[in-house]
Amino acid sequence: MTLIKKTYCWLCLLVTRPFISDKEYNLIRDDFNAVCRLRDVEPSLSQFVNEFVKFKEFRSVVYYRLRNRFRLLPSLFFKGQTALFIFSEQIEGGMIIEHGFSTVINAKSIGRNLTIYQQVTIGCSKGATPVIGDDCTICCGAKVIGGIRIGNNVVVGAGAVVVRDVPDNVTVVGNPARIIKRRETQ
Numbered sequence: 001m002t003l004i005k006k007t008y009c010w011l012c013l014l015v016t017r018p019f020i021s022d023k024e025y026n027l028i029r030d031d032f033n034a035v036c037r038l039r040d041v042e043p044s045l046s047q048f049v050n051e052f053v054k055f056k057e058f059r060s061v062v063y064y065r066l067r068n069r070f071r072l073l074p075s076l077f078f079k080g081q082t083a084l085f086i087f088s089e090q091i092e093g094g095m096i097i098e099h100g101f102s103t104v105i106n107a108k109s110i111g112r113n114l115t116i117y118q119q120v121t122i123g124c125s126k127g128a129t130p131v132i133g134d135d136c137t138i139c140c141g142a143k144v145i146g147g148i149r150i151g152n153n154v155v156v157g158a159g160a161v162v163v164r165d166v167p168d169n170v171t172v173v174g175n176p177a178r179i180i181k182r183r184e185t186q
Contacts, residue, residue: 020066028065030093031058034113038096057100060084064091088122092134099140107132107144111152114138121145125163133168153183 020028035051035058036043051058064086084100094113097103102119111134116122119141122130128147132138136150139158144150149165156162157173157180166172171181 024065027091027093028062030112031061031065031095034094034096038098038115057084057097060086060100061095061097088129108147111136117158130162 032048032051033043035055036047041047052062083102084097085104085106087104087106088108088110090109091105091107091114092110092112095110096115098115099118100116103116104121104123105116106123106129108129108131110132113135114132115137117138117140120138120143122132122138122144125146130144130146130148130150132144132150133152133154135153136156137154138144138156139160141159142156142162143160144156144162146163148162150156150162151166151168151170153169154166155171156166156177157171159175160173160177161175162172162177164176166177166179169183169185170179171183172178173180
């Protein structure tokens with residue numbers, strides 16, 4: 001990473017901060033803190049610049065949060081993940097996208113602390129989109145389709161096709177998805 005790109009990123013952050021709402025700032029901060037927990041690093045402004053410069057998926061989440069208002073300024077040097085599409089109406093903080101290639105996120109609402117891996121499709125069927133709860137993980141190649149509800153603390157296994165509601169505290173796998181594990185609530 002060159003010094004010029006890092007300096008440019010710092011300048012973009014300083015220029016855009018006064019123009020974003022506290023809600024947008026807090027959501028971006030929550031997303032960044034979740035990424036830091038995943039990578040086991042301390043959150044700092046220099047770490048934010050590092051994540052923003054190195055990881056297209058993180059940039060795409062930041063651009064989604066800003067709703068493209070300030071995208072031109074940083075995107076001159078830093079493109080988002082080109083095959084990652086985020087169309088959801090509401091996504092709470094703490095979203096992590098790992099390897100977001102070929103991923104579509106189109107949900108009515110998504111709760112806090114969602115982790116999504118590559119080639120995931122969260123999409124509509126007959127005009128209805130899913131509602132996803134808090135603390136969920138959607139693994140590689142999974143499909144979550146239609147006006148269904150995914151509960152809190154759910155893991156959707158790799159390659160699963162979810163077309164029915166999923167209760168809280170479970171792991172689902174297969175096509176169609178079925179529960180293979182229930183977790184005790186605490």
